[in-house]
Amino acid sequence: MSPPTPLTIQHDPWLLLLATCVAWVAFVLGLDLAQRRRGFGGRLALGWTAGGALALGTGIWAAHFVGLLALQLPLIVTFDRWRTFAAWALALGCAGLALSWSVAGPGRAWHRLLRAVVLAAGVTAMVRTGLSGLSLSPAPRWSPAWQAGLGLYAVAGCAIALALFERAPDPRSRTRALGGRLLGATVLAGLLCGFHLLTVLGAGLQDELRTLRLDGLPHEGLAVMVGLAVLLLLTLTLCTSLLDQRMAERQSVLTDSLQATNEELARAMLHDVLTDLPNRLLLEQRLTEGVGRADASGRRLAVLFIDLDGFKPVNDLYGHGAGDQVLRTVARRLKTDLREGDTVARVGGDEFVLLAHDLADADAALALGQRMLRRLQESLRVDERDVRVDAAIGIALYPDHGPAARLLGAADTAMYEAKRGGGGRIVFFAPSMEVDARDQMELLGDLRRALEDPSASGLMLHYQPKVRAIDGTLIGLEALLRWQHPRRGWVSPLQFVNLAERSGLIDRLGDWVIREACAQLATWRALGLVVRVAVNLSVLQLRDVGLPSRVRARLEEHQLPAGQLMFEITESTAMQDVEATLHILDALAALGTELSIDDFGTGYSSLSYLRRLPVRELKIDRSFVRDLDEGDERQRADARAIVEAVVRLAHALGLHVLAEGVETPAQRQVLVQLGCDELQGYLFARPVAGETLTRWAVGEDCPPALRIDPGVAAATGTPPGQGVLATV
Template sequence: MGGPMPGELAQGSLAHLVMTTGEPVVIEDMEAETRFTPSAVITDQGVHSGACVPLRGSRDETGILAAFDRVTRAFSPDDVHFLQTMANVIVMAVDRHGKDEEIRHLALHDSLTTLPNRVLLADRLERAIQAFRRSGRAAALLLMDLDGFKEINDTLGHHVGDVVLTRIGARLTEVVRQTDTVARLGGDEFAIVLTDVETGEAERVAVKLLGAVEEPLEVDGMGLRVRASVGIALVPDHGMETSTLLRCADVAMYRAKQLGTGPATYDADFDHHDVRRLALVAELREALETDELVCHYQPIIDLRGRVLTGVEALVRWRHPVLGLIGPDNFVPLAEQTGLIKPLTWWVLRSALSQVRQWEEENHHLAVSVNISARVLHDAELVDRVAQLLRETGVAGEQLELEITESGMMANPGAALETVTRLAALGVRLAIDDFGTGYSSLAYLQRLPVHDLKVDRSFVADMADNSTDASIVRSVIELGHSLGLRVTAIGVENEPTLDLLSELGCDAIQGYLVGVPALPGEVGRAAGAEAAGF
């Protein structure tokens, strides 16, 4: 075994014969052999007899495994069988290594753009920080957000949006050095780690990045212009921890978006005196105490019965001035300011009260509520859920709490204890965005989980992307092997629906079968077959 020597894979060689036929070859007398021409390696070693079997990999013929003897001898069928068994073991090891490398790559890279993801970015940023500690070489973190990208998605569709993101990612990579890192954090947000930077270099690179983004784009015959905002945080000036640098770069990016005059570098003055941000925090706190928040509910459709069996509660803010605000625009603010706990309690109470009302109308629906990592690890969570179930009279089985892989892995032991106590209340548990985190199979088997939710980043393009389809298939098979229900998120077209049905997915959620709606609209649809089937 090993790399082939010159001529070993040439037509007429022993290796070529074995790999072409895919069958074992036994040589009793090398000098009398007419099926192939022995290579120089064989003749130089004085080989007289041997047996050779193919290494059949999962994708193609990987190579050959041979046993030779310098004397003439007969290799028995048992000898060949043993050799083939050894070859199979070797192939399994090679395949496993290749799959492990593929899984590792998928875990550390964005599936759409193939750029490093948030996890790998954090690792690269930490390395840059450590490099400064060792050698004093400064670094910079740049955070970029595409301005108006939502309008491209909403107007031209997600396909066009995906093309834009992929091309922007490629352009950013062309601007920076190979020692730098360009990552996609999700949505339309990118991050760049610059290593070994001189004074003013981060600002100069940021200007080049903006120029690359703003070059005209043509997608499906349409000319598009994209603009971006960039915030800069410097090592060591603005922090020596990954979380601190990300926060500072985010603050700077928000400032750049406000000014609209190019990249902005973090400045503590506009961090502490960001009047609009402080005002929004105060208004959110007030909204929790008044009647400004409302829950919309997105249907969850059972694929076998093709009926509505549950909903996911999604909070909206009816701002008196800004109008209806989606969760992406204020939930992160709640996370950063400690308001996520009262916001979660509000959503739980509202959702459970609505389930009770639907019950009184003879609509039997379960409701799913997202729980952030901070709330999952809060000592008050279990008691608060138990209290709300008692107050609303809703059975625990009608509440499903969605927790993320990353949220669990922040403190696996504490998370296991919390979800075990929640399960004792009858509450169903789902792992949200499954496939994007690092939970091990052994850890997953210990969790009292009922549902796996396949991340929309894998579902969205699975009808056209064989890699995404393979990942979704694997998640479905894994879930079913553990006795779990599998729900696909982000189903937006018929080909995706058909493929999920073919793969045996249990339930779906997405714009194809239902947009988030007010309780009255959901109630009217409850129990009926989902439109569009």
């Protein structure tokens, strides 16, 4: 018997390259599937894992199978079909474990080591089972040292594979994901091919061949067929996965866009577009949450209702753009001192609400309101102009002033109480205000109806004479608004005029006064009676840019000389936002009407601004006139000095001086001595209806202290201290 033929081991380089390509494509697909598997759960995740294991496991098995076929043996060798199938099943199991563990995360160090050992055992079993599927005898065997080395190699390679699978790049970052997969697949394909070669080299196949079966397909054809078929399958699967990824990316972009749009819509529903502050809807949600926090902590929740004073005139005078700037600036200022957890919201045109949590008592809420008020009263820069607004603040506390449903209403009621006091004030809610608020709402409704039909509702004008100081001759009249309510009787002008200012009715009410005064002047003029009438203007009317044009329309309607109409404003009104006031007053002066400063001496006028106003007359306040003959000698001397100073100042500026509130002959005597030009007060006549003035003009029931010269026409332009300005 001849000696056995030694087995010479060589590999077909092209088949090795084919095996490497199959492994590389398989791992590219595997890394892609590892990342995509994370986006699913439940049965869908199980389906992705099964499909991925089938593709990846088949690719790994095919790479190993082609590698075995790359062995160039001198004889024809066949494979054991069951062992070959077992190797494929092991490859599927390893792939499934790798994909499943890629979602579970790295875990602790011993978890990672255990996973690598289990996976290495599976890969080693797959390679050995595949090798043992060759119909060789004796069967492949490995030395213990070689087996230990292969085991360590397998554990290290599997640890690297698991790390790459766990950290697969996010497919939404396309460049990074593609580069990561290609690099990872290259590393893993190299590790697998290296493990295959080391396993074959250490299998002891150099021994003599004892048993050899000569049936089966040629191994080269089989290798090419299996390798190309699996490579095509993997490539198609990878292309399908990439196409699905592209669709997923587009869907992700659309989803992100839709989510961003939904978030924007949700924000728009809960925030004010102009100031980006929470709106009333979000405020009510925060209020409910705040009440819960207050109940839990036992501390107070404060609701501060803030309404701006002077915003509407800025909006009307400088335009809506300037008004928007003011609102945005106010919003920023309110947020400046906002504490963490507090909320400031815009709930109306120029109305804001502040929710302040975790307050100890009412004093803490008051301190917060005072800080906000000071912040709002600072000068604002709008279109290179300095403007000022003020604010009225109403405060309601929880639980002191009721449940959450009543807090906003209570704070609103307190705010209106602050506005009624003149603005720039902070008022806490009191239960009595609710009764007063209901009464104010009823009165406001009556006032709206009265403006629709003034004569039927009791609105009327009364006129109080202004006389020449030296002889008591009538030289002018002041129109005073009166309201004889059908049920309430006479309603104080302070009450309903303030209500008209707060509710926005002052423009309609003021227009009615001007229209009624002009109609009365026209009636008197038709009777041959010519007199100048003064009409009072509120601060809000002085910010109405349409006022001059409406005054011109009334004068033209009744064919009246503009000089018969005078406008009176208080000293404090004239000094509020001087630039805006000047704009309106200059326009009125351009028509030919004249201006009188009422209550002069009670404010803090700047003479530089006073000189710029188109003023014809200063009215000395009644408080100084009263002290001329009341109180001690020091008071009388002080009052006399003030009146004398005002008279000298006015005459130096070319202005007339009128003293109002003259009630006694002694007051009249002192005022005449000090050089006052005109007097007004109960000493001469109380305010009366226009019909009463008409009777007085013809000599019927005329008060004894009042002298009327019939038939004398108005003479304008008389120097201060001389002559008649207007007579009836």
